Amino acid sequence: MPRLYAYDSETTGLHVVDGDRIIEVALVEITRSPNPRSFHSYVNPDGRQVHPEALAVHGITDEMVADAPTFEDVLEQMLDFIGDDEPEIIIHNAAFDVPFLETGCAEINRAWPDFKIIDTLKLAARHFPGRRHSLDALCGHFRIDLTSRTKHGALVDASLLAQVYLAWFGQGGLDLTAQSVTQVAEDISNLGALNTVLVNNPNGLVSTFPAWAPFLAPAAA
Known part of the structure; x- marks a missing residue:
């Protein structure tokens, strides 16, 4: 069976086509282990500034990523973490996250690997019609505690997504x-x-x- 990883990222803004880029990534292995493997890193956005609207969401300042590794370095670390076992990547709203990954790869003359992507936003729309489908809404539906989270962050949100996935399909x-x-x-x-x-x-x-x-x-x- 392939390994499953929950993925999340934070960015300088909402629009990759306008130059926004990734500033934080995280992967959490989806497993019943109480201590799942995880990968987390900030990413240097190559001189791009964090938009105030994005800062209000995740709290990551320009100073916090000024000395972070480049996307190319972080990509290599991510791929080493994921390994070669035909993994499946679980993302909530893949239509947002994947273009940022693909654009970052294109800028270094790489291609984002052809991993299987499972979009829990699409699954939620299918399985829970007429309800809210945000990650927070799914956490509420499956009674996953959000009280410790004050802002969005790649690692905390990937961890929550992993918990949602297990509660949803492994409960x-x-x-x-x-x-x-x-x-x-x-x-x-x-x-x-x-x-x-x-x-x-x-x-x-x-x-x-x-x-x-x-x-x-x-x-x-």
Whole structure:
């Protein structure tokens, strides 16, 4: 099974096409371990200033990233952390984060690797129609504590996303009988990261889950 990583970033502003760039990145491995592996770094935006609106959201000042490593250096560290096990990257609102990664790579004549991306914002829109779909809203839905967070940050938000993912798809609620596991195993080779399979939950209801969700390993005793 591929490793799953929750990813988040903070940027100088909202518009990559207008020159905004990444100033903080984080990855948190999605696992039931109480101490998941994580990667975190600030990123030097190569002279670009943090917009006041962005500063109000994440609190990262120009001074905090002035001596940070370059995007190229951070990219190498991220890829070393992720490894070569065909990972899947979980992002909340990938349409925002991925273009920043792709643009940063293009500026150093690299290509962002063709990792599978699972966008929890799109999944939330599908699974919870008519509700709010922000990360904060999902944390509220799954009763994940936000009281310690005063501002957004890549590491804290990636950690929250990992908790949301586990609460959502790894919280139990799956009938892992031999039949259901066999069905998932048969389907998994034909389904992409965002496809779903039907399984029976303990209440006798039919729920949809990503094909790989039942295979999340439980924590070691």
